[in-house]
Each structure stands twice: as structure tokens, then as C-alpha cells.
Amino acid sequence: MDPSAQILLRKLKEHSRLSAADIAEINAFSYQLRHLQAGEDFIRQGDVPKVAVLVVSGMVARYHMLLNGQRQYLSFHMTGDLPDAQAMFIEEMDHAVCAIGLATIASIPHKEIVKAFDRKPPVGFAIWRETLIDAAIFREAITNNSARSMEARMAHLFCELFYRARASGLARDNTFHLPISLTQLGETLGMSIATVNRTLNGLRTSRTMDFRNSTLTVQNWRKLVQIGEFNPRYLHLKKAPL
Amino acid sequence: MDPSAQILLRKLKEHSRLSAADIAEINAFSYQLRHLQAGEDFIRQGDVPKVAVLVVSGMVARYHMLLNGQRQYLSFHMTGDLPDAQAMFIEEMDHAVCAIGLATIASIPHKEIVKAFDRKPPVGFAIWRETLIDAAIFREAITNNSARSMEARMAHLFCELFYRARASGLARDNTFHLPISLTQLGETLGMSIATVNRTLNGLRTSRTMDFRNSTLTVQNWRKLVQIGEFNPRYLHLKKAPL
DNA sequence: CGGAATGTTGATATGCCTCAACTAAAGTGG
DNA sequence: CCACTTTAGTTGAGGCATATCAACATTCCG
Numbered sequence: 001m002d003p004s005a006q007i008l009l010r011k012l013k014e015h016s017r018l019s020a021a022d023i024a025e026i027n028a029f030s031y032q033l034r035h036l037q038a039g040e041d042f043i044r045q046g047d048v049p050k051v052a053v054l055v056v057s058g059m060v061a062r063y064h065m066l067l068n069g070q071r072q073y074l075s076f077h078m079t080g081d082l083p084d085a086q087a088m089f090i091e092e093m094d095h096a097v098c099a100i101g102l103a104t105i106a107s108i109p110h111k112e113i114v115k116a117f118d119r120k121p122p123v124g125f126a127i128w129r130e131t132l133i134d135a136a137i138f139r140e141a142i143t144n145n146s147a148r149s150m151e152a153r154m155a156h157l158f159c160e161l162f163y164r165a166r167a168s169g170l171a172r173d174n175t176f177h178l179p180i181s182l183t184q185l186g187e188t189l190g191m192s193i194a195t196v197n198r199t200l201n202g203l204r205t206s207r208t209m210d211f212r213n214s215t216l217t218v219q220n221w222r223k224l225v226q227i228g229e230f231n232p233r234y235l236h237l238k239k240a241p242l
Numbered sequence: 243m244d245p246s247a248q249i250l251l252r253k254l255k256e257h258s259r260l261s262a263a264d265i266a267e268i269n270a271f272s273y274q275l276r277h278l279q280a281g282e283d284f285i286r287q288g289d290v291p292k293v294a295v296l297v298v299s300g301m302v303a304r305y306h307m308l309l310n311g312q313r314q315y316l317s318f319h320m321t322g323d324l325p326d327a328q329a330m331f332i333e334e335m336d337h338a339v340c341a342i343g344l345a346t347i348a349s350i351p352h353k354e355i356v357k358a359f360d361r362k363p364p365v366g367f368a369i370w371r372e373t374l375i376d377a378a379i380f381r382e383a384i385t386n387n388s389a390r391s392m393e394a395r396m397a398h399l400f401c402e403l404f405y406r407a408r409a410s411g412l413a414r415d416n417t418f419h420l421p422i423s424l425t426q427l428g429e430t431l432g433m434s435i436a437t438v439n440r441t442l443n444g445l446r447t448s449r450t451m452d453f454r455n456s457t458l459t460v461q462n463w464r465k466l467v468q469i470g471e472f473n474p475r476y477l478h479l480k481k482a483p484l
Numbered sequence: 485c486g487g488a489a490t491g492t493t494g495a496t497a498t499g500c501c502t503c504a505a506c507t508a509a510a511g512t513g514g
Numbered sequence: 515c516c517a518c519t520t521t522a523g524t525t526g527a528g529g530c531a532t533a534t535c536a537a538c539a540t541t542c543c544g
Contacts, residue, residue, distance in 0.1 A: 072385040089371045094476040138380035143314040146387040146432030190388030234336040
């Protein structure tokens with residue numbers, strides 16, 4: 001079986017049940033690999049993609065570009081995610097997608113995927129579910145950035161990323177490689193770099209978590225969850241990794 | 243034809259093309275009407291709905307409830323919207339939905355809708371597209387509440403609501419009935435009531451827009467768009483109402 | 485008409501942004 | 515391989531925007 005197909009299947013199985021015939025459909029897609037440099041854009045605002053992207057390794061992020069050039073990061077995606085599945089049904093991209101650190105992606109032609117939906121509706125439902133979980137993540141980000149303190153925002157973001165990484169088997173023990181800069185963290189959570197740094201320092205001092213050299217170390221998961229008011233139900237996964 | 247079906251069709255046609263057979267499927271759904279009081283919850287966090295809701299008249303809002311009882315409004319929905327279409331594929335609700343002012347909704351059993359997807363995939367694609375536009379609205383809200391000034395946030399929200407209302411034929415001229423309180427506005431945009439009021443006053447003084455007695459009056463659309471950095475492309479509608 | 489909810493406005497406090505100076509790390513060319 | 519340049523991270527000081535609090539006005543609704 002194609003290794004990209006395997007990655008996609010593993011992911012979809014986190015929330016959906018698929019028959020052998022459904023799996024065969026997914027395995028029949030043609031996956032075109034591509035390696036990305038750190039920070040490289042592979043989809044820009046205004047693009048009309050003809051292929052869907054699957055994250056094979058590394059991390060990828062969606063972002064809005066404001067008129068003054070400021071960025072707002074919207075979500076982060078890791079192995080198994082489909083960061084632009086939506087483009088199958090809404091033509092023009094309203095945001096850009098870039099690599100965070102080095103990353104590998106696989107492209108799948110929209111045509112093949114849509115054809116699979118016609119033949120095996122459960123395949124469509126699984127991918128639809130994937131886009132719905134994305135939407136739930138966006139909703140949580142609205143709440144995070146609008147209603148929570150700086151410390152809570154930070155804690156919540158790391159809770160989510162760590163939890164998702166664990167669910168996808170990408171993190172072992174209490175560490176997780178996350179090649180994101182403080183500037184990007186600020187552009188995700190709506191805070192200045194100075195505050196990002198000080199907030200991170202606070203969590204470090206209280207021995208809750210440590211984020212340094214692109215590596216997250218969770219020292220006290222329960223405390224982190226409590227500070228961030230993190231409740232993983234919105235991720236809609238079948239089984240809890242923590 | 244059922245008037246609820248007509249409302250739903252009108253909405254789906256804003257972004258999707260449907261054949262006569264597709265339309266017949268949608269018309270065959272059984273629509274159960276229900277009238278709601280102002281502020282009434284009809285879906286709560288944790289619910290597992292068996293029906294999907296269509297807004298027939300009035301407005302409806304999704305919100306998160308934080309541990310301290312604070313609310314965060316996530317989106318507003320008007321005639322033709324399906325505020326919980328997602329519940330067909332992700333069982334448990336991660337947020338609540340309530341009426342804003344008086345409202346009428348129609349319920350459609352999930353079973354009937356899913357059956358229609360099997361028979362006429364374009365019906366499924368149209369509703370999928372609807373949920374994807376919702377996601378785009380959520381993304382925009384992240385950016386709005388995280389990266390824009392108080393005045394810009396306010397302007398952007400009103401731009402979006404007015405634009406969507408126009409697209410659905412719910413607003414004529416420059417006014418639009420919006421039964422939302424200042425408190426709710428604050429809980430939407432992440433600002434205190436005092437600031438909501440003062441910001442509204444600024445927009446009124448500059449003769450950009452006036453929001454009073456539950457009525458929005460747009461005095462200078464171009465200025466409002468400019469202040470809010472509003473670009474309607476993210477709504478992915480086929481034709482611009484303004 | 486009375487009471488409650490909502491909106492209005494001013495005064496005060498404070499959390500965060502901005503700016504700036506500095507340190508550390510990473511990447512580059514001689 | 516080391517000096518040099520650039521980028522990323524760190525920390526302090528100061529000012530400002532916005533939250534908070536409080537008092538009052540208005541509207542809504544029974």
C-alpha cells in the first residue's frame with residue numbers, strides 16, 4: 001500500500017469507520033510527493049487548487065494576510081491532516097498555507113477524490129468529517145483568542161497541539177518537536193513577541209511546560225489543561241490519547 | 243412547494259448549482275416548524291441532535307460557554323442558514339445554539355438528509371459547501387478578534403452581517419433589523435460593554451453607520467468596508483449584493 | 485406605572501504593546 | 515574553521531488602550 005495512503009487512512013480512522021472497499025478507494029488515489037523548505041508557501045490567497053494536500057511529515061500552517069502585511073495564523077496541521085480539503089468545494093482560497101519548518105506533502109487530484117465520493121459515500125463522509133473537525137478547531141480558536149487570558153491562550157494552544165500529536169502517534173513521552181518561532185506564536189494568539197516570551201517564561205517557572213529550541217516539553221499535563229481550560233471533546237476523536 | 247424547502251433552496255443556490263432532481267430531493271424533506279423566544283437555547287453543548295435545523299425567520303447564534311460562565315458568541319445565522327449541519331457527522335455538539343430575538347426554525351431529520359446524499363451527491367456537496375463557508379466565517383472571526391483594532395472588528399462584523407443579509411434578500415435599502423444587545427456584541431468581539439458602546443458611538447459620529455434600537459443603518463458602506471478591511475470573498479457567494 | 489434589563493458615560497487602574505538595548509544562535513563567506 | 519552578518523530570543527522601562535467600576539439614563543415589559 002502507498003505510504004501516503006496509509007497515513008491518510010490512519011488519520012481518518014481516528015474518527016471514522018471505513019470498509020475494505022472504502023479503503024481500496026483511498027489507496028487508489030495517486031499521491032504526488034513534494035518537499036518543502038521552512039516557511040515555504042504552497043498555497044496562496046486567491047489560488048484555485050486542482051489538487052488536495054495531505055501532510056506527510058513536518059508541520060504546515062494556514063494564515064490570513066492583512067492589508068498592512070501582518071499575518072494571522074489560523075491553524076496548524078501535522079502528519080495525516082488535509083489542510084485544504086475545503087478547496088474541493090469552494091474554489092478560491094481565502095487564506096494561504098505554508099510549511100512550518102521542513103515538511104513533506106502529498107498532492108491528490110480533486111477529480112479522483114470527488115469520483116471516490118460518488119462510488120463510496122463513506123469516503124466522502126470521512127473527509128467531510130475531517131473538514132468539520134477543522135471548523136471545530138477554528139471555533140475553539142475564536143474563543144481562545146477572544147475570551148481567555150494570555151497564559152490560558154498559550155496553554156490551550158500547546159494542549160491542543162500536543163493532544164493531536166499524541167492522537168496521531170507523533171509524540172512519545174512528554175516531548176514534541178514544534179519548529180515554530182515566538183513571532184509565529186504571537187501571530188497565532190494575537191499577542192506581542194514580548195508577551196509571548198514572558199508568558200512562556202511563566203509556564204516554565206511554574207514547571208508546567210517548557211518550550212525551547214523548537215521542542216515542547218510537557219512537565220505537568222494536568223496543570224496545563226487546567227490553565228488552558230482545555231477540553232478535548234471539540235476534537236471529536238474516538239479515543240483519548242491522554 | 244414547502245416554504246421551508248424554498249428558503250433552503252434559495253440559500254443553497256447562492257453558491258451551488260442544483261438540478262431539478264436535486265431540488266426534488268430537498269423538497270421531499272419533512273420540515274417541522276418551531277417558534278423560539280428571544281434568547282432561547284435550542285441546542286446545548288453535549289447534545290447529540292437527530293435533526294438538522296434550518297433558520298426560517300429571525301436570527302440564531304452559536305456560542306461557547308466558558309468554565310466561569312462567560313459566553314463567547316461564534317457566529318450568527320439568518321434565514322436560510324443551517325447552523326448545525328455539522329451535527330450530521332460529528333455527533334456531540336461542542337457548542338450551544340440560541341435564538342437572538344424571536345425566531346422560527348424548521349427541523350429536518352438527519353436520516354432523510356443523509357439518504358438524499360446517497361441518491362443525489364450534489365445535494366450533499368451543496369450542504370458540505372455550506373459548512374465550508376461557515377468554516378471560512380470562523381477563520382475570518384479568528385483574524386477579526388485577534389488582529390484588528392476595536393473599531394475595525396466592529397465594522398467588520400456589521401459589514402459581514404449586512405452583506406449576508408443583502409445576499410439573502412433580507413435587507414433592503416441601508417437598514418437591517420438585528421436584535422442583538424451590546425453585551426452580546428461584546429461577547430462576540432471580545433470587548434467590554436463600555437468599549438462596545440464607545441466604538442459604536444465613534445462610528446455613529448463619523449456618519450459611517452448607526453446601530454440603535456436593534457436596527458443597523460449603514461450610512462457610508464465604502465467607509466465601513468474600509469475601516470473593517472472587509473473583503474467578501476471569504477463568503478464565497480456567486481454574485482455580490484453590494 | 486413600577487421594576488428590571490439595557491444602554492450611557494466618566495474616573496480609575498492595569499495589562500499589554502511599543503520601543504529599545506542587549507544576548508544568543510544560526511547561517512554565510514573569506 | 516572562524517569572523518561576520520543576520521535572525522531569533524530576552525528583558526526592562528514607559529505609555530496607552532481597554533477593562534473595570536460606579537452612577538445614572540433610558541427603554542422594555544408586565
